[in-house]
Amino acid sequence: MKLSKRLQAIADLIVKYKQGEILADIGTDHAYLPCYLVSEDIIDKAYACDIASGPINASIETIQLYHLEKQVIPLLGSGMNPILDKDVDMISICGMGGKLTVDILDEHREFLNHHRFILQANIGLEILREYLYKQNMKIIDESIVKDAQHIYEIIVCEKTDDMIAYQEEDFYFGPCLRKNKKGLFYEKWHRQLEIQKGILNSLEEQHPRYHEIMHLITMIEGEISGS
Ligand SMILES: C[S@@+](CC[C@H](N)C(=O)[O-])C[C@H]1O[C@@H](n2cnc3c(N)ncnc32)[C@H](O)[C@@H]1O
Incomplete structure (x- = not known):
């Protein structure tokens, strides 16, 4: 099977x-x-x-x-x-x-x-x-x-x-x-970074989710930096 x-x-x-x-x-x-x-x-x-x-x-x-x-x-x-x-x-x-x-x-x-x-x-x-x-x-x-x-x-x-x-x-x-970052880990989060940046660009700064998305982007950038 x-x-x-x-x-x-x-x-x-x-x-x-x-x-x-x-x-x-x-x-x-x-x-x-x-x-x-x-x-x-x-x-x-x-x-x-x-x-x-x-x-x-x-x-x-x-x-x-x-x-x-x-x-x-x-x-x-x-x-x-x-x-x-x-x-x-x-x-x-x-x-x-x-x-x-x-x-x-x-x-x-x-x-x-x-x-x-x-x-x-x-x-x-x-x-x-x-x-x-x-x-x-x-x-x-x-x-x-x-x-x-x-x-x-x-x-x-x-x-x-x-x-x-x-x-x-x-x-x-x-x-x-995250302790043992592999290629697929970076692939997933590079992809997510682009998606989240796209979402952020479509939002007004006053939107309730704006700062949440900004925070996520900062976290992703910190996590994959150096890759
Ligand atoms: C996308 S399938 C996943 C099938 C399989 N576990 C896999 O990973 O390939 C989701 C299945 O969960 C069932 N399901 C959804 N809610 C459920 C619940 N509360 N209790 C039990 N089964 C549920 C659906 O009927 C469906 O058959």
Whole structure:
């Protein structure tokens, strides 16, 4: 089974930071990630969860195609509700916005205490990282991948008893990604810099977002200076 580059990068991080044998994939769509992980014997069992019946039916098709009915269980429901009574070691929430990911995490905060999470938000990563920080969820590792012209960031995190010291820059650029800046990191933020400058040029100085965008531009310039 071949995954997209984005899903493969998520699977690679799951291999690296695997905890236990059971994964719940929230917002699974076609259940590609859980089916891959089980068919490659990376985990024993997965719950493929989705809020909508279309994706659950698509999941059932993938499960049947790869004969994984005993190991990949489709569950219909919102967020982590379908796994409230299930034994789960790891939880992945990928391919949504940062705000929606936060809403899903916050609805059942009890899950944050005992599970390792693999998160990939398409937008609003700063919202997600700030939430994790407020919940004392330590970002253990991050990776960055380019797939079909989009650059995606993936986060592995879990609760810690230690104090976490983050700066605002960590929320935007990722505490692990900015420690070990790679080509894709610079590509993403050079691109963002141009986008934000374009937005700034279109705004009057009195616009409520003007100073916010200025601040972001200054942060990006500081982060990529010397590249
Ligand atoms: C863009 S797809 C991402 C699929 C897959 N996780 C990936 O990364 O390729 C988002 C999926 O999340 C589902 N979804 C949206 N809101 C959800 C929620 N509150 N709870 C569970 N699933 C949700 C949608 O139905 C859709 O199938």
